[in-house]
Amino acid sequence: MDLKKLRVNGKRLQETIEASAEIGKTANGGLERCTATDEDKQGRDLLMKWYKDCGCEVVIDEMGNMFAIRPGKNRELGAVMTGSHFDTQKPGGRFDGILGVLGALEVMRVINENDIQLERDLIITNWTNEEGGWFAPACMGSGVWAGNITKEWAYDRMDRDGKTRFGNELERIGYKGDFPADYKKWNIYGAYELHIEQGPELYKEKLQIGAPKGILCLHWYDVYLEGTANQVGPTPMVGRNDALLAFSEMNIIVNKVAHQMGNMVATVGEIQNHPNSRNIISDGVHFTVDIRSWDDDHAIEAWKMMKREFEVIAQRRGCPIRTEETWKVEHAPFDKELWDRVVETSEELGYSCKRMISGAGHDMSEVNKVTRGAMIFVPSINGRSHVEIEDTPWDDCERGGNVLLQCILKTANEI
Amino acid sequence: MDLKKLRVNGKRLQETIEASAEIGKTANGGLERCTATDEDKQGRDLLMKWYKDCGCEVVIDEMGNMFAIRPGKNRELGAVMTGSHFDTQKPGGRFDGILGVLGALEVMRVINENDIQLERDLIITNWTNEEGGWFAPACMGSGVWAGNITKEWAYDRMDRDGKTRFGNELERIGYKGDFPADYKKWNIYGAYELHIEQGPELYKEKLQIGAPKGILCLHWYDVYLEGTANQVGPTPMVGRNDALLAFSEMNIIVNKVAHQMGNMVATVGEIQNHPNSRNIISDGVHFTVDIRSWDDDHAIEAWKMMKREFEVIAQRRGCPIRTEETWKVEHAPFDKELWDRVVETSEELGYSCKRMISGAGHDMSEVNKVTRGAMIFVPSINGRSHVEIEDTPWDDCERGGNVLLQCILKTANEI
Secondary structure, three states: OOHHHOOOOHHHHHHHHHHHOOOOEOOOOOEOOOOOOHHHHHHHHHHHHHHHHOOOEEEEEOOOOEEEEEOOOOOOOOEEEEEEOOOOOOOEOOOOOHHHHHHHHHHHHHHHHOOOOOOOOEEEEEOOOOOOOOEOOOOHHHHHHOOOOOHHHHHOOEEOOOOOEHHHHHHHOOOOOOEOOOHHHOOEEEEEEEEEOOOOHHHHOOOOEEEEEEEOEEEEEEEEEEOOOOEOOOOOOOOOOOHHHHHHHHHHHHHHHHHHHOOOEEEOOOEEEEOOOOOEOOOEEEEEEEEEEOOHHHHHHHHHHHHHHHHHHHHHHOOOEEEEEEEEEOOEEOOHHHHHHHHHHHHHOOOOEEEEEEOOOOHHHHHHHHOOEEEEEEOOHHHOOOOOOOOOOHHHHHHHHHHHHHHHHHHHOOO | OOHHHOOOOHHHHHHHHHHHOOOOEOOOOOEOOOOOOHHHHHHHHHHHHHHHHOOOEEEEEOOOOEEEEEOOOOOOOOEEEEEEOOOOOOOEOOOOOHHHHHHHHHHHHHHHHOOOOOOOOEEEEEOOOOOOOOEOOOOHHHHHHOOOOOHHHHHOOEEOOOOOEHHHHHHHOOOOOOEOOOHHHOOEEEEEEEEEOOOOHHHHOOOOEEEEEEEOEEEEEEEEEEOOOOEOOOOOOOOOOOHHHHHHHHHHHHHHHHHHHOOOEEEOOOEEEEOOOOOEOOOEEEEEEEEEEOOHHHHHHHHHHHHHHHHHHHHHHOOOEEEEEEEEEOOEEOOHHHHHHHHHHHHHOOOOEEEEEEOOOOHHHHHHHHOOEEEEEEOOHHHOOOOOOOOOOHHHHHHHHHHHHHHHHHHHOOO
């Protein structure tokens, strides 16, 4: 059989994504399936069924990462790994992460129904809590697996409402496994992740496949400001310590520094204000800063500049400041050989393709640290993602699936 | 008996305030007794007991306003009304409003135990939901009573979480009475309200009594911004529609306009950000603006200026804006005769006293619209209020009680 002629079943891939989109469905057509919630459990149960239908052995590790294994001819050879994450933002869309998990499933189904014996094991992964939207930080499952954070630390992360530990909730939904969450227990030859672009480039330029050379670094900071609460009416403007006002000035600094320094994005996405009452001056603000660049030092330089300006504002407004470096993922250049393979495979399939950079973080940024990895991007309509209307045309999903299939066939048959 | 020699019992007043401070007590020594909550009910039940112990008839109107009546000799004469509110901010302190209700109770107790027959009825009021911290707007009970808003509209106000109607909750706690919430059903000759200053002036200048000539106008606005949510990493800085960033610029405008125009305070105290996730650009912000001035036109001019600048920012950031005029209370000049009486009475008692303006809104601003009214202020330590550490020395509470007592004796015996 000519493996080069194999294609995924686009209709089946669509139906599988649509079935997934029923679990945690929102009123506006999106998905809310945050890590370690009841919806996450339902999603995992469905995956489990699909994996078993494929005849796979499924390993669940201590972080809840799921590995569906299809044995190859030579089991002593390193495996080819592919997959992504099945959790979403709060709320998010139907494709982010999910396309990578279900694209991998579709690849496995095609290989199965054609009775293809691969040289190497094929492993589909569902990484726990890539989003970090409910339990921060992001890429928690792959991060522990790659040895970047400890599982104990991850277990202790609290949900956004500060009510419950991640470890407790993972156990509650029945997906805290026994297998060590440690890449050293695995022998991986190479890894691919299919994903929506989440940015506007492919869609704007009417291209079909994106081949990122790697992922921007991702630095997360938390800033805490203290003000003095008072009834607004009798408290003169002069002499106030208004934490929300200090925050406002700081948010403008974040934006200004990112524009001035260039080659980066920097964003304040989250704020908590206390007591958050219309006639009381704010006495406490917590906000986040997210900085991303291809150049780690450049990002750190930007943070230093922001922090210096924050301190001046805090001093002037009489609002004591505390900053925390919450999370740092270095920029992740992918494996050159696999990156090239994505481009060549796209060309062989007759798809328009572009070499680019990923602005979003992905599990591949962790996986790529301990093995060789690359990603395959498909367009996001209007560049929208992390929103309920996130969308990708079904033809593009199918094309992404075909690139993934052909890359896997090549890599899994290398001896 | 020489009425001029009568004094309140400072120790009993203190004990009564301390008993009140047990209901809704917070860990940090404050109070959380928001309108129409279980704590509000407990507080009202205790007031009811105290009123009955004084031998008063108690009327509860449709808004839950409570009126404890002590009949005078000439019941056809207009009554003297005094009191304040028993609800708090979320959380608030032990004195705001409460001193006015319990100071009035103490006055009634002194008059009772000295068997004094007043010419006029004496009425102690507990106005429902002065704070508006849980169900906006503020001064809801006195506002309906004075004919400024309708009770149907008030009943329909939702709590800050948007979960329940005020009317339902008032009924639930058993304080939705039958008596019309309408000043026209009453014959009021004059009214006094004892209150903490809530600002820094008296405390800073080491003065004992404040006699406000009236209350600043209070204008509340709500602003809604729409942005475009996107994953922060792959979304370039240029072309973003970041609602939180637009908000930040607007907050600075509010502050700038208040400083530039002078003779006012303007504050953003409350913000809701959506989806409020650290790696998603904000697609929605709601924030409040509170403007206060002695000059209503000046406050309106300030809002117009802010709004013009808001619209420029909204346009530039591509964040559609919608503004609402939520609440407007005109500045309230008190009755000159009663105002003078507060000053003269303080002097007679040998207390240092200052004529001033109230920056905070009060039920008296509503009551004063339909009868003659004045207020008596006592110092707030460090000007702090609407916070758990809100405090007033007991001696000052007692002095405020004495001024209230003497003012009432004079006014209630005028024929």
